[in-house]
Amino acid sequence: MTDTVSTQSDDTRADAPARNQWWDVWDQFKTHKGAMFGAGFFIFVILGVYLGPYLWTIDPTYIDIRARNSGPTMAHPFGTDQLGRDMLARMMAGGQTSISVGLTAMALALLLGTLVGVLAGYFKRIDGLLMRTTDLFLALPLLPLLLVMVMLFRQPLSASFGPETGIFILIVTAIGVTSWMPTARIVRGDVLALKEREFVLAARSIGTRPGKMILRHILPNVMSPIMVSATLGIATAIITESALSFLGLGFPPDFPTWGRLLFDATDFMQQHPERVMWPGLAISLTVLSVNYMGDGLRDALDPRIRGL
Amino acid sequence: MLTYTIRRLLTAIPTLIFISLIIFLLLDMAPGDPTAQLPLTIPPEVREQIRQSLGLGEPVHIRYLLWLKQMMWSEPMYYLSQSTGWFDPPEAARLISWQTRAPVMDTIFERLPQTLKVVGLSYIVGVLIALPIGIISAYKQYSVFDQAGTFVSMIGFSIPPFFSGVLMIILFTVMMPNDSFFWFPSIYDTTLVVDSWENFGKQVRQMVLPVMVLALQTTAQISRFMRASMLDNLNQDYVRTARAKGMTESVVVLKHVLRNSMIPVITVIALGIPSIFGGAIITEQIFKVNGIGQFLIVSIQASDVPSVQTLTFIFAVLIVLFNLIADILYGVLDPRIRYD
Numbered sequence: 001m002t003d004t005v006s007t008q009s010d011d012t013r014a015d016a017p018a019r020n021q022w023w024d025v026w027d028q029f030k031t032h033k034g035a036m037f038g039a040g041f042f043i044f045v046i047l048g049v050y051l052g053p054y055l056w057t058i059d060p061t062y063i064d065i066r067a068r069n070s071g072p073t074m075a076h077p078f079g080t081d082q083l084g085r086d087m088l089a090r091m092m093a094g095g096q097t098s099i100s101v102g103l104t105a106m107a108l109a110l111l112l113g114t115l116v117g118v119l120a121g122y123f124k125r126i127d128g129l130l131m132r133t134t135d136l137f138l139a140l141p142l143l144p145l146l147l148v149m150v151m152l153f154r155q156p157l158s159a160s161f162g163p164e165t166g167i168f169i170l171i172v173t174a175i176g177v178t179s180w181m182p183t184a185r186i187v188r189g190d191v192l193a194l195k196e197r198e199f200v201l202a203a204r205s206i207g208t209r210p211g212k213m214i215l216r217h218i219l220p221n222v223m224s225p226i227m228v229s230a231t232l233g234i235a236t237a238i239i240t241e242s243a244l245s246f247l248g249l250g251f252p253p254d255f256p257t258w259g260r261l262l263f264d265a266t267d268f269m270q271q272h273p274e275r276v277m278w279p280g281l282a283i284s285l286t287v288l289s290v291n292y293m294g295d296g297l298r299d300a301l302d303p304r305i306r307g308l
Numbered sequence: 309m310l311t312y313t314i315r316r317l318l319t320a321i322p323t324l325i326f327i328s329l330i331i332f333l334l335l336d337m338a339p340g341d342p343t344a345q346l347p348l349t350i351p352p353e354v355r356e357q358i359r360q361s362l363g364l365g366e367p368v369h370i371r372y373l374l375w376l377k378q379m380m381w382s383e384p385m386y387y388l389s390q391s392t393g394w395f396d397p398p399e400a401a402r403l404i405s406w407q408t409r410a411p412v413m414d415t416i417f418e419r420l421p422q423t424l425k426v427v428g429l430s431y432i433v434g435v436l437i438a439l440p441i442g443i444i445s446a447y448k449q450y451s452v453f454d455q456a457g458t459f460v461s462m463i464g465f466s467i468p469p470f471f472s473g474v475l476m477i478i479l480f481t482v483m484m485p486n487d488s489f490f491w492f493p494s495i496y497d498t499t500l501v502v503d504s505w506e507n508f509g510k511q512v513r514q515m516v517l518p519v520m521v522l523a524l525q526t527t528a529q530i531s532r533f534m535r536a537s538m539l540d541n542l543n544q545d546y547v548r549t550a551r552a553k554g555m556t557e558s559v560v561v562l563k564h565v566l567r568n569s570m571i572p573v574i575t576v577i578a579l580g581i582p583s584i585f586g587g588a589i590i591t592e593q594i595f596k597v598n599g600i601g602q603f604l605i606v607s608i609q610a611s612d613v614p615s616v617q618t619l620t621f622i623f624a625v626l627i628v629l630f631n632l633i634a635d636i637l638y639g640v641l642d643p644r645i646r647y648d
Binding site: 135136139140141142143144145147148149151152235239242243246247248249259262263266269270273276280283284285287288291292 | 323326327330331334335337462463465466467468470471474475477478482483582586589590593594604605608609611616619620623624626627628631
């Protein structure tokens with residue numbers, strides 16, 4: 001009750017609705033043109049690949065051999081491939097896989113990175129061990145190891161989960177376990193700094209247990225670096241998945257992803273160069289938009305820049 | 309400084325051993341059988357003997373130690389004795405590829421020059437383009453040049469090499485008329501011997517596209533670092549002092565600021581060298597350069613375990629080595645940093 005009285009009496013902003021920090025971040029984010037454009041494009045791509053198939057109902061695996069190798073026409077706006085499959089439908093199906101892999105692998109990497117970072121920063125006893133592990137992972141040659149992992153586990157996983165789910169699990173796990181290290185380092189640094197702050201001391205003095213402390217006081221305060229690495233993580237994961245597919249070590253041939261479509265199209269580069277452009281542009285523009293989003297988010301989450 | 313270097317060298321050893329263990333154990337699970345491609349008429353007991361002769365009968369830890377000894381001791385000793393002739397080559401058998409039946413290291417040394425030529429040149433070109441861009445972008449912050457530089461480096465970050473490479477081929481090989489000066493071959497011809505000016509021209513032309521693709525990536529990263537580092541230094545007090553002393557603008561920027569800004573950039577350049585080898589895997593595949601990246605892909609597809617192990621380990625050694633070099637360079641270049 002005293003609260004309401006005091007706010008009404010001396011706070012001039014009392015009429016303004018309650019705002020939390022994220023509204024300020026959003027206001028700052030809105031001023032970054034590139035970031036807004038990137039966010040808009042990324043949402044457009046996500047809607048296009050997930051809802052598009054409901055509007056464009058051609059089956060991506062339907063083979064219409066008479067219409068093969070056609071350029072862009074009214075019936076096939078993106079043309080068809082060498083078996084007469086509609087490129088637009090295949091682009092949507094491929095985008096679903098590529099973006100799902102990107103989002104899931106990013107989530108896994110973030111989970112691992114945040115876990116390691118928070119544990120290492122908060123518990124001094126395991127800090128050394130966890131950080132040495134992180135350094136070790138950073139010293140691993142990632143692309144060769146990814147290729148090796150895909151080669152080794154492709155057969156057993158396809159056998160037990162089916163070819164599509166098996167490869168999906170494999171690629172997401174492989175990308176996730178090889179890309180959590182930067183997040184872990186950044187989060188650890190922030191946690192180390194937070195631990196010395198008064199509010200943590202205050203929380204500890206009233207007997208907050210470590211688990212509660214991490215969930216209530218530490219994690220919300222390290223959200224900004226986590227969100228920035230999330231956007232960059234999506235970009236890296238999409239590129240890595242496409243690179244694996246491009247090297248022929250990703251998803252099976254009849255299961256399109258953007259990288260796979262690009263790889264298949266390079267064989268027909270001389271006759272149908274436009275077929276290379278669609279998946280290539282899709283990958284590049286998606287990654288570009290995500291990178292711009294990350295740029296804007298970094299500025300928006302930085303309290304030194306915000307509000308200027 | 310020396311003690312620090314020695315300490316870092318000593319800590320690099322357990323790291324490398326651990327990485328080699330991970331690589332070895334991971335590949336040990338490989339489902340491929342080296343005798344799978346031999347004729348089916350070979351009787352089972354002979355097949356088993358072949359497997360034994362390839363060293364597959366021993367338990368895992370013995371095989372690991374043997375492999376480690378071969379990687380760390382026998383192979384280096386072999387090349388040492390080959391090149392100097394001071395002593396006889398070691399008795400131990402060479403590390404043999406299951407695919408080509410030739411010593412793995414020989415194949416790697418055959419292929420290394422192609423990779424180094426293409427990758428090394430592209431890295432140098434990329435850095436040489438990136439440094440001026442970074443300097444000008446920082447000096448003229450928020451100018452048109454800076455905006456354009458930011459945009460180009462964003463594109464360089466976002467376009468993966470497997471698209472930029474294919475795009476280059478379409479532009480400069482497919483679309484370009486064959487007799488045009490700007491037509492470049494998309495396939496790297498390794499058999500070309502540079503013995504005349506004409507062949508030298510051919511060599512340069514076939515390197516243009518892969519170098520351009522790899523250099524774009526390098527330029528994007530290094531120019532951003534250079535810009536940020538220059539911006540950090542341009543606002544410092546010593547710059548104002550230098551200007552107050554009446555030094556010309558070019559001396560202030562190119563001597564005082566640039567030298568100080570180069571310190572972090574040089575370490576980033578050193579750190580980037582191993583990762584460019586990784587990026588070269590894809591570029592070599594696109595332009596059919598038969599370097600070590602392409603060797604890795606072929607070995608992976610053929611389940612050639614010894615080659616993959618050796619190559620992956622070499623990549624790991626490169627990463628650890630250049631991390632070390634970057635750290636030491638940082639200490640050498642910046643007298644403010646004292647490790648001891």
